[in-house]
Amino acid sequence: MDILSLFVIVPVLIVLALTFFAKDLKQARLISVVGMGIQFAMSINLIFAYLKERAVNTGIMVFTKDVVWYETFNIHYSIGVDAISVVMIALTSVVLLAGVFISWKIDDLPKEFFISLIALSSGVFGFFISTDLFTMFVFYEIAVIPMYLLIGIWGSGPKENSAMKLTLMLMGASAVLSVGILGIYFNSNADGGPLTFNIFEIAQVNIPEAAQNIFFPLTFIGFAVIGALFPFHTWSPSGHASAPTAVSMLHAGVLMKLGGYGVFRIAMYLLPVGALNWSDFFLVLSAFGVIYGAFGAVMQKDLKYVNAYASVSHL
Amino acid sequence: MDFSYTILIPLIPLALFVILGLFSKKIPASIAGWFGSFGLGTSFVLSLYTAYHYFLEGKLNGVYQTFIYKQTWLVFTDKLHIDLGVMIDPISVMMMVVVTTVSFMVHIYSRGYMHGDDGYTRFFAYLALFSFSMLGLVLATNLFQMYIFWELVGASSFLLIGYYYTKPSAVAAAKKAFIVTRFADLGFLIGILLISYYTGTFDFQELTNPEGMLITSWASYSFMGLSVFTWGLILIFMGGVGKSAMLPFHIWLPDAMEGPTPVSALIHAATMVVAGVYLVARLFPAYYFVEGGFALQIVAYVGAISSLVAALIAVTQTDIKRVLAFSTMSQIGYMMLALGVSKYEGHEGLGYMASMFHLFTHAMFKALLFLGAGSVIHAVHSNYMKDMGSLRKYMPITHITFLIAALSIAGFPGFAGFFSKDEILVAAFESNKLIYYSSVLVAGLTAFYMFRLYFGIFWGEDTKYKHTPHESPLTMTIPLIFLAFMSIFGGYIPFSQFVTADLTPFTAHLDLPLAAIASSVGIIGIIIAFIFYKKPNELPQKFANAFGVVYKFIYNKLYFDELYIFVTKKILFGIVAFSASWFDKNVVDSSMIGIGNVTVSVSNKIKGMQSGKLQDYAMSFVGGIVVIAMVVFYIWIN
């Protein structure tokens, strides 16, 4: 098993272990701590392995691996990491380990809590290692949906509404994103090559400008929502306020970064011309978001709200 | 020469933070203190070693070289990328020494001061985090790295000020500091974005190269009569104004005194508050060369005004830490104005050198003052002058070291402050008379309020203490003694040989007439304070009464806080934020919810269509066929 796929497989194994072996809170958190500890050790190991590999490997991505998944669509399970993804993976595993500790005394349905949390983590890890649009999209949605349960069951305040709002906005965004991805896919043969989902192959293709102009905003908005950019941020303050602390942490620390990562790695990287043509519009929007987030934060009372607004204005 | 090992200097505190932070429950307090002090001690020794080598061997043809070790992190375009790394040049080496020295002293001191506190280990973890952030800021190779650490410094100081989180005033102060500086940082961020957008680089070396294209060629894009570069520099300076507590963003500093005193010594005397000065110094060539130094003039005036206002306010305060806070603000104003009046080359760059020099000496004596004040507070359990008096009998070491520091800040000849302040005054005299006069006045005021403090604490009437005050333990007095030593002899370092604007050493001379004026003004201030406060008498009260309204005005810090409360509560909260919040809730959020509501209400409306009557169903069936047929035949086919 290669070093990267383990990041997806280990969480799945932990989820299975939790499902079948955990009887109560103590066992559940023991399994989670051990599992997340392994995960953390793996990410440290990854950093060193990456530094070592980087010295001899000059490709954009290292530790690449490619397995055909859906042959007819040219969908591959293809993975690889660069410095940004290694950092993000390390960050995620730190936050997750901390999240398990913070949730040490969760008393309502502890097993299910850890299962949801760790299921989410496999989505996040998968997202950061994927170099195939489709695979990446699959992992992205896997990362979003456990959020509904995490906030809805273990949250506080108007948790049901917050959870619903968050899930619908994020899934709506990913729906928009899926149109963008399809648009990129069907234009990936613009230079005469085969249709492909592979990010680096697409990056070599000159996608027609008209197509870029149409699909850039779709892709951008798809990621902007999870990145909580203005004006798609409204899920974030209420979501943060209602979420249990571990989830709130994961949100601000990792999930929102996922949006930024997506914008860079997909929207801007694959559709550079579209990005350029739309840049004024989105620059103004984000500049507005910075100021707006700052003012919103001044007005909000709840500290978690303040954090959420602060993170909105940071992105 | 290889200085790549300097990366260890910030990394050691980071490692300390991780270890202490993760295992704060497991590590016993006594070990945490030793551990932290030892770690910072290592960094301290390393930076002294670096300084020794750099200043001895770092020159090439008489010009100090810049050493950069960096790793590319994020790439936007070929030119525009964010690096992480360390940059070794005279000011960063100097700052590194200052930061590690003070931090090391504060660590040792805190072992005594925080003894028995519940969150002892947590405190050391925060201290380590702060030291790491500050060192990262100092060593940054580009604007963006600086910004990252800038924010990290803000966040860790938030943690430290709010360390007594059970105390509402401490939490409020931490929030205030955070919000005010964050607001100022907004300007910083926009400035960075603006400059990087137009120049395509974050890199300090490219931005500040006086022969480079950037500085000379960016006057063309103008906005309201100033070039984009100047606007960017002004906005960046706004960030510095916030961190360095200059007018008008100074209001957080007095409140931040709610934090533990060692924290005040570290953050609010020697390190974080001078980050603004350091920022301007770092970009000095850009400030100086772009559009004839327009932005630099702003720096000078902001510094001069802040320095005067703060000195005036300091005269009236009774909380000893607040006096020191305003004094800090005033001295940083000095540094700013020195930078502002400086020129670039050779001896003309005296102001730059003086500013850095003063930064160095000030760090020593102000840290000493804070630590001394901490020692006093530790003994009498109060911050107010009225609860103190005649302490010289009980606390001899604190007394002597405090006196040394006071003499040094007052510019008494022979002490460190005398030399650095003199250079500043010379620089101001050579460039702007108005600023010079105001600076001389500030020098007098400084001596006065400092000795008001000194006499009030250590002389005067013997207050009835509940417990007899006693000298602090050795772990607290050793840092005092060390810093006292530096406050005397720090002035004899030939700074102009080391730190200059154009990286070329020159020799600065003491300008005797100007020095005589300054020190005599200082001595007059001391004498007035002696008359007023040596023994309790009616004079100060009479004086205050005589000035009446003016006194009250100054005592209330020129009503800046009230002004801010008015502006923030009434205008910002009441009008801007309220409407922003209203907009958020009712327009942005509602439009998102609205989509959902429309869906649901449409769903409600069409419910009636499903009547349950078979006839209706048949109707719609046939109707469906007819409609489709009509559409096909009349619209699509024709």
Place this chain on the structure above:
Amino acid sequence: MNLESFLLMRSEIGLLAILLLLIIFEIFSNKKQKAAVIPFALILLAINTVLGFLPLESGELFGGMFRTNALLYFFKTTLSLGVLILLLQSADWLKEKVVDENKATEFFILIISSLLGTYFMISAGDFLMFYIGLELTTLPVAALVAYDTYKRISAEGAVKYILSSALASGAALFGISLLYATTGTIYFESMAEILASSNLAILGFIFFFSGLAFKISLAPFHFWTADVYEGAPINVASYLSVISKGAAVVILMILLFTVFKPLMPVWNKIIYIVIIATMFIGNLFAIRQQNLKRFLAYSSIAQAGFILLGLMSVDQLGTTTIVYFVAVYIFSNLGAFGVVQAVSSASDKENINDYEGLYRTNPKLSLLMMLALFSLAGIPPLAGFFGKFFLYTAAASQGYYILVFIAVVNATISLYYYLLVVRAMFLRQSDQAIPYFKSPFYMRLGLILAAIGILVAGVYSPIYDYIFSISNTFLN
């Protein structure tokens, strides 16, 4: 014609044999033995399903009236598997409620007859065979809808069903006659060669289409759906929503891609509009439903809209995605209906409110329900996600991005109401939560099979690849 060529009808012959065996059993068994019909029929159907995995050649019978190929054969096996799961899920309901009334064998006979009808319908080579198959599919179900004879609502549903389907069949028949009038043939192959875009042919197509649209419950021919589902026993509703709908979609696809290919410019637009209308109407109505059967009825209407997205791509891609999605949809919907059935037979409760706190009392059932609903909503890594995404791909491959956009918006709306059920089960707590119960063996088996389908059919790509490899068999 020889005996071997009869074996092309192996699936149909197998079902006929089961029907005969069941009738023989019914005649020769005494009252006490009646309950044994359940394992007996299940085993027979299981054998038939397993046999379906043996390979079969393609070919024609009766001068082209009946034809079969790998794709149709695969689909028949899938339907057979679906019916097997469905019958497993209904076994206990039969044992408790129906056996005593001496109607269990009839139930099997009716359902298997209807299944036989779907086989003939999709294997039809001319409109006559098609129509016979259609009627054979429909009529037994009308009897099944009224199986709870003592319930008024059940009888009402049956009447509504039989009358509206008579109307639909009539429309379809009328359409067929118009088509015959323009071409002079009822054979698919020869009609495909002759058919030209004349007004009469288009009118015939519209009538014909409305008949099939009724079976698939596409808007505006969907009104019967909710009432009938609500009145019918749960497993019959389940049958309507998966088996008969799935078969109708596949035959619609085959006819559109072959016989009606000359009319493509016309039907393309009709389908475009119908997709949008169906998705919106299904979703908007589903939001309001409290009764789970009605809820699933509308959800299945919306799903039908999604399935038609595949029709926008008249090629191997479109065919594959449709067949694949229908297979996936069968598993997902059977999972959801299965849970409703299990809960209903344990507690007689069918409303969303009644499910509050279900997770705390019956975690496994709730989990399966969540998986099934998420699969319907299209959330990875469940099969439904892949099915839906590939349908989008099919539509996007022809440049229908706006249509795909509307579809994804609807997918988000549908997620909302699926989450309402999840919310009731997981987020809410209730004092009157349905107490813990252990489902009987058959039910569990049926649910597990559905769960396996939901979990495996997506991630395990060879299934899709296999369908793709056989899906060019009828496109020439």
